[in-house]
Amino acid sequence: MVVSEAVPFAQTGGLAEVADALPRALVRLGHDVDVVMPRYRGIAAGTIVRRIPVAVGPNVTEVDFHAATADGVRTVFVDHPAYYDRDYLYGVAERDYADNPERFAFLCRAALSWALVEPAYDVVHAHDWQAGLVPVLIGQMFRRGTLPARLPAIFTIHNLAYQGVFDASWLPRLGLSWDMMRVDALEYWGRVSFLKAGIVFSRFITTVSPRYAQEIQMPEYGFGFDGILRERSHDLIGILNGIDYDHWNPARDANLPVPYTASDLAGKRAAKRALHETLHLPTTDDVLRKPTIGLISRLVDQKGFDLLAALADELPRLGATITLLGAGERRYEDLWLGLAARYPDRIGVRIGQDERLEHLIEGGADLFLMPSRFEPGGLNQMYSLRYGTVPLVRATGGLADTVRNFNPQSGTGTGFTFDEYSPQGLLGTLRWALGVFQDRETWTRIQVAGMQQDNSWDASARRYAEVYERAAASRVWA
Numbered sequence: 001m002v003v004s005e006a007v008p009f010a011q012t013g014g015l016a017e018v019a020d021a022l023p024r025a026l027v028r029l030g031h032d033v034d035v036v037m038p039r040y041r042g043i044a045a046g047t048i049v050r051r052i053p054v055a056v057g058p059n060v061t062e063v064d065f066h067a068a069t070a071d072g073v074r075t076v077f078v079d080h081p082a083y084y085d086r087d088y089l090y091g092v093a094e095r096d097y098a099d100n101p102e103r104f105a106f107l108c109r110a111a112l113s114w115a116l117v118e119p120a121y122d123v124v125h126a127h128d129w130q131a132g133l134v135p136v137l138i139g140q141m142f143r144r145g146t147l148p149a150r151l152p153a154i155f156t157i158h159n160l161a162y163q164g165v166f167d168a169s170w171l172p173r174l175g176l177s178w179d180m181m182r183v184d185a186l187e188y189w190g191r192v193s194f195l196k197a198g199i200v201f202s203r204f205i206t207t208v209s210p211r212y213a214q215e216i217q218m219p220e221y222g223f224g225f226d227g228i229l230r231e232r233s234h235d236l237i238g239i240l241n242g243i244d245y246d247h248w249n250p251a252r253d254a255n256l257p258v259p260y261t262a263s264d265l266a267g268k269r270a271a272k273r274a275l276h277e278t279l280h281l282p283t284t285d286d287v288l289r290k291p292t293i294g295l296i297s298r299l300v301d302q303k304g305f306d307l308l309a310a311l312a313d314e315l316p317r318l319g320a321t322i323t324l325l326g327a328g329e330r331r332y333e334d335l336w337l338g339l340a341a342r343y344p345d346r347i348g349v350r351i352g353q354d355e356r357l358e359h360l361i362e363g364g365a366d367l368f369l370m371p372s373r374f375e376p377g378g379l380n381q382m383y384s385l386r387y388g389t390v391p392l393v394r395a396t397g398g399l400a401d402t403v404r405n406f407n408p409q410s411g412t413g414t415g416f417t418f419d420e421y422s423p424q425g426l427l428g429t430l431r432w433a434l435g436v437f438q439d440r441e442t443w444t445r446i447q448v449a450g451m452q453q454d455n456s457w458d459a460s461a462r463r464y465a466e467v468y469e470r471a472a473a474s475r476v477w478a
């Protein structure tokens with residue numbers, strides 16, 4: 001795998017969690033996986049295992065490769081201090097580092113130089129735009145005879161919003177020829193896109209849920225890439241992310257006061273009380289009997305915070321307590337802090353990152369809200385299902401694939417979903433869910449159905465392994 005971040009070494013987002021959990025799950029299935037990533041500042045793990053020359057364009061650099069093995073996964077760190085020994089991974093505040101094209105072209109090139117001397121690989125799995133040049137460089141090396149076999153590449157889109165678009169003048173500096181400026185290659189509105197490189201030249205493209213794989217082929221969700229993705233429709237596969245079942249397990253969660261399981265949910269009451277205490281909300285029996293709603297999110301439009309803002313006057317009048325953990329856009333942070341100040345008996349807010357509170361909300365809330373405008377995979381709805389905290393989500397992307405809407409006729413379902421992205425769509429479903437909450441027996445049935453759903457990585461890793469095997473079968477030998 002070629003990736004720009006992986007837990008526990010470097011993380012800015014969900015990609016790093018996948019880059020940690022998926023290789024470990026593949027190893028559990030009996031596969032061998034090496035993960036190649038930059039040796040960023042602060043990474044102390046690993047020892048030097050090889051020194052290999054890496055050529056990008058006219059420049060050749062001798063690079064030390066460090067390696068560390070944990071849970072059977074070997075992580076290989078590319079040491080190029082001028083590129084990676086910096087304060088941040090991609091840039092300072094909102095500004096990307098100006099040399100990101102060469103920093104990540106170098107990562108791709110280095111990974112393939114490594115593959116040349118450790119020639120046991122059947123496939124290469126590249127993640128997001130930072131690794132998008134991998135299949136392009138494979139083609140180039142194969143044509144020049146430096147790579148004996150054409151390694152099939154699989155490319156995964158974790159977030160279509162980041163497209164690695166740069167000035168075309170980078171091409172010669174990266175050792176790429178001007179014919180890459182074709183529309184059926186890297187050209188994107190007069191510039192070059194590394195994301196497009198990954199999509200156009202890989203054997204298969206995957207993304208993190210089946211629904212999102214469909215959605216991104218439509219203009220509404222395609223971020224300008226829907227046409228490019230439609231071209232590759234036959235090779236575009238949605239595979240749901242899993243969640244870490246050890247880290248997220250209500251029966252063994254040190255952040256919860258009392259552990260619980262689907263057959264004995266009593267511990268949820270203690271978690272609810274602890275959640276209310278943590279956010280200085282009332283803990284009288286009367287209040288704890290009423291529903292508590294949880295939200296954990298980046299506070300941005302993508303996550304539906306514009307809908308929630310439009311409902312600011314309604315939220316305190318739902319007869320429920322609302323608990324929110326998040327950080328993001330200033331206007332939403334201010335709005336929620338303002339609501340908590342006005343309704344301290346009903347709304348509890350923590351702005352910032354807080355792992356313990358994250359687990360307490362997942363354990364202590366009754367209903368979890370994710371009204372996203374779009375959601376490639378989404379994690380919190382799966383944590384919620386596992387913790388018996390009924391998710392209420394907009395039916396989009398990974399949310400639509402993981403939450404089954406409650407059906408009052410059959411009594412089946414694992415949560416509540418709404419389709420129309422509007423304040424009224426959200427409010428109507430919210431009122432409905434809070435009504436169903438009054439029926440304890442039905443509510444418990446929804447909780448238990450969610451807790452029994454399998455969202456472990458093992459199932460997802462099997463799907464990836466199938467894709468690898470299909471790709472390996474198409475391997476072209478020199």
Ligand code: ADP
Binds near residue numbers: 296297354355377380
């Ligand atoms: P995205 O990657 O788009 O933000 P995901 O649902 O895929 O959305 O992943 C978000 C992850 O970040 C979840 O694990 C969530 O619990 C965590 N998270 C988000 N905000 C916070 C916060 N303020 N404190 C702690 N964890 C958070």
